Amino acid sequence: MTRAAAVPIGTAQPGTLLIRRARRDELALLCLLRLRRTRWLVARGEDQWTTAGRGLDIEAFAGAVGRAIERGHTWVAELGGEVAGTITVDRRADRHLWSPAELAEAVIVHFMIVDAAFAGRRIGHRLLAHAATLARGDGLDWVRLDAWTTNRALHAYYRNAGFRLARIAGPATLGPSCALFERRVDTWPSALPALRRPAIG
Numbered sequence: 001m002t003r004a005a006a007v008p009i010g011t012a013q014p015g016t017l018l019i020r021r022a023r024r025d026e027l028a029l030l031c032l033l034r035l036r037r038t039r040w041l042v043a044r045g046e047d048q049w050t051t052a053g054r055g056l057d058i059e060a061f062a063g064a065v066g067r068a069i070e071r072g073h074t075w076v077a078e079l080g081g082e083v084a085g086t087i088t089v090d091r092r093a094d095r096h097l098w099s100p101a102e103l104a105e106a107v108i109v110h111f112m113i114v115d116a117a118f119a120g121r122r123i124g125h126r127l128l129a130h131a132a133t134l135a136r137g138d139g140l141d142w143v144r145l146d147a148w149t150t151n152r153a154l155h156a157y158y159r160n161a162g163f164r165l166a167r168i169a170g171p172a173t174l175g176p177s178c179a180l181f182e183r184r185v186d187t188w189p190s191a192l193p194a195l196r197r198p199a200i201g
């Protein structure tokens with residue numbers, strides 16, 4: 001992907017959503033979004049993203065997202081000048097999750113967060129559509145992701161967003177995020193132009 005190109009969806013006016021690459025100086029803010037949403041999950045009785053549930057601790061999250069920002073793979077959704085959410089889209093996944101053939105035909109979504117203050121506006125759906133636009137631009141057919149294995153409400157969210165459960169990767173000892181969801185790129189409306197860019201590395 002080119003470093004410079006942002007993908008505007010709407011303009012940066014109040015009430016319209018802009019999806020653009022995350023900047024280095026936004027890493028702390030993305031960590032804050034992660035911590036806040038983890039607290040929200042715990043309050044719901046979920047162990048998703050907690051270290052007790054074998055989730056990444058915040059330092060590991062910061063390291064992974066910091067590297068993704070450097071590669072141009074992390075995006076933010078900005079609404080009225082405020083960062084409302086984030087998504088990382090690349091071609092990487094743990095080896096035990098997707099097969100090499102599945103990886104070869106897909107972008108992989110990671111670290112999708114929408115701040116609870118912006119819930120209910122389907123910003124996550126827009127971020128997933130953005131992942132589809134990136135996939136389409138690289139001639140790939142699928143958007144794939146792994147979701148927390150035990151969080152059924154999260155699975156329902158992805159089903160509602162048009163994804164299907166491909167399988168639960170196993171055994172569970174491999175990690176806590178093994179519910180593999182996928183959606184074909186051609187099931188999204190193709191109104192957004194496919195941007196020509198080098199393949200996502």
Ligand SMILES: CC(C)(COP(=O)(O)OP(=O)(O)OC[C@H]1O[C@@H](n2cnc3c(N)ncnc32)[C@H](O)[C@@H]1OP(=O)(O)O)[C@@H](O)C(=O)NCCC(=O)NCCS
Pocket residue numbers: 037041046048111112113114115118119120121122123124125145146147148151153154157
């Ligand atoms: C998933 C997410 C990005 C979706 O953002 P969005 O499209 O703007 O949707 P909302 O935040 O309005 O959530 C939609 C519904 O899904 C539910 N939901 C979202 N993530 C959930 C989760 N991890 N666990 C349980 N329920 C979840 C919300 O409670 C909401 O339910 P409701 O309609 O009954 O109120 C956002 O909800 C989020 O950051 N969730 C927590 C972090 C997360 O799980 N990220 C995905 C990791 S694979």
